[in-house]
Amino acid sequence: MNLTGSSKKLSYKKTMALILILVFISPIFGVLLADMVGYHEPLDVAAEALNLPDLTELINWTPLLDYKIPGLPAEVGYIIAGLIGVFIILSIGLLLGKMVRRT
């Protein structure tokens, strides 16, 4: 499938493959290297240093907080969370496409 509708193609399959590669390698950066250097979100570090209340966990509504899946190792959970996010976004795109075709 061609993403751009012209003779010069931007392949849908290749773009999707790139997205999947990014998701599958993401735990290297988001989990493994993050643990090695003791990484936290920059603004979370500021909040901790300033003793600000951490409202994120206090008013949390999602089991997928911080791209983790309860009961799964962080690396696997990060990949599955990424796949869920991509799936939801593409589903929104499909809905938009249906709305466009109707009008």
Add this chain to the structure above:
Amino acid sequence: MHIPDGFLDPAVIILTYVLLVIYGVFAFKRIRRTLNTENTPLVSVLSASIFAAQMLNWPIPGGTSLHFVGGALAGVMLGPWLGFLTMFIVLIVQCLVFHDGGITALGANSLNMAIIDVLIGYAIYRLTVRVFKSKDPSRMLAAFLGGWLGITIAGLACGLEIGYSQTFPYGVSITVPIMTGWHAALGVIEGTITALTIAYLRKRAPHIIFAER
């Protein structure tokens, strides 16, 4: 760049939400006119790509990180309105599904990454191309400057939002230089990725780059 819950004052929360709604209504009218069967897959695939790219946090020794934001890229590729839609889809999924960025800060985060970053990236690209006129090298520079300045100005806005919130103990005299300087330094990577992506797209599918029209 994603502001969590607990950082912003009610006044800043309300102001940023009001700005988001006003801009959103304005953008929606234009999106309805421009969205078609050809560019809808581009919006969703670019949203998914930016979402996946943002998951690649590059940890920096010392306990912080950088990741690609993509607002300027969305602005250059799809223009200010569809670029806004692309980034807003990313931000709303990150916020509602993963609580990445607070719900009280969704207005501010959208203002920074879906409005300011997109608009600045788009405007700087157009301006640079117009000033230099020549072909490929100026486009690389234009995309680099768009990506770099987009994220830097977005960082400045983030500093203002946090600095004007009484819940955050430091005022704008500290938060603005820190957030702007930090994003200006890390923005070199953002600019480089934006430039390389636009260079690739100019070879493969130049007609999809909205800022070239």
